Amino acid sequence: GAGVSQSPRYKVAKRGQDVALRCDPISGHVSLFWYQQALGQGPEFLTYFQNEAQLDKSGLPSDRFFAERPEGSVSTLKIQRTQQEDSAVYLCASSPRTGPSGANVLTFGAGSRLTVL
Amino acid sequence: QKEVEQNSGPLSVPEGAIASLNCTYSDRVSQSFFWYRQYSGKSPELIMSIYSNGDKEDGRFTAQLNKASQYVSLLIRDSQPSDSATYLCAVNIRGGADGLTFGKGTHLIIQP
Numbered sequence: 001g002a003g004v005s006q007s008p009r010y011k012v013a014k015r016g017q018d019v020a021l022r023c024d025p026i027s028g029h030v031s032l033f034w035y036q037q038a039l040g041q042g043p044e045f046l047t048y049f050q051n052e053a054q055l056d057k058s059g060l061p062s063d064r065f066f067a068e069r070p071e072g073s074v075s076t077l078k079i080q081r082t083q084q085e086d087s088a089v090y091l092c093a094s095s096p097r098t099g100p101s102g103a104n105v106l107t108f109g110a111g112s113r114l115t116v117l
Numbered sequence: 118q119k120e121v122e123q124n125s126g127p128l129s130v131p132e133g134a135i136a137s138l139n140c141t142y143s144d145r146v147s148q149s150f151f152w153y154r155q156y157s158g159k160s161p162e163l164i165m166s167i168y169s170n171g172d173k174e175d176g177r178f179t180a181q182l183n184k185a186s187q188y189v190s191l192l193i194r195d196s197q198p199s200d201s202a203t204y205l206c207a208v209n210i211r212g213g214a215d216g217l218t219f220g221k222g223t224h225l226i227i228q229p
Contacts, residue, residue: 032214040221048216
């Protein structure tokens with residue numbers, strides 16, 4: 001596609017519900033990143049995929065957060081038993097490069113805004 | 118200490134003046150530095166990258182890097198109301214593949 005596509009754009013969940021956020025990166029981009037951006041804050045790194053391999057998940061805040069990219073293209077970020085502190089915009093970004101330079105050329109999606117009531 | 122620090126502002130600058138945005142970082146081995154612009158409700162958009170000490174100019178934007186002092190700055194000349202946004206400083210901490218570390222961002226307001 002022309003850009004990084006994320007869905008849903010807006011999601012309201014009741015506390016305790018599970019949610020799934022989808023990212024469709026630019027075709028052929030091998031690197032995929034998920035970031036969490038709370039209101040008034042900068043994006044915080046969550047996890048990184050190189051093709052289908054999840055090389056870094058050190059930023060996932062708890063074991064309620066899970067991400068996958070089974071075929072090396074579309075990625076899903078799943079949050080189980082959502083809490084109010086999970087309310088944020090979840091940004092997906094992709095890059096055509098890997099390794100250190102992969103982080104240097106990122107295209108961000110529009111984000112999925114999650115509100116947990 | 119956060120790894121990337123920015124003054125959150127708001128920074129108010131009259132139209133036509135120079136806006137100066139600053140950022141400090143903690144990891145001395147960082148090699149890559151970026152400035153992103155983020156309009157309210159939108160995703161970050163890369164406007165400048167800099168890798169070497171000194172100045173890098175692109176149109177009205179100049180990025181400045183001083184690795185010895187561990188700071189990076191962004192100057193916007195002839196500021197326009199359309200420049201009003203949050204400016205995020207991002208650093209490739211430790212040169213890893215695990216993405217960028219962002220500051221909180223500085224909210225810039227250009228007053229007509």
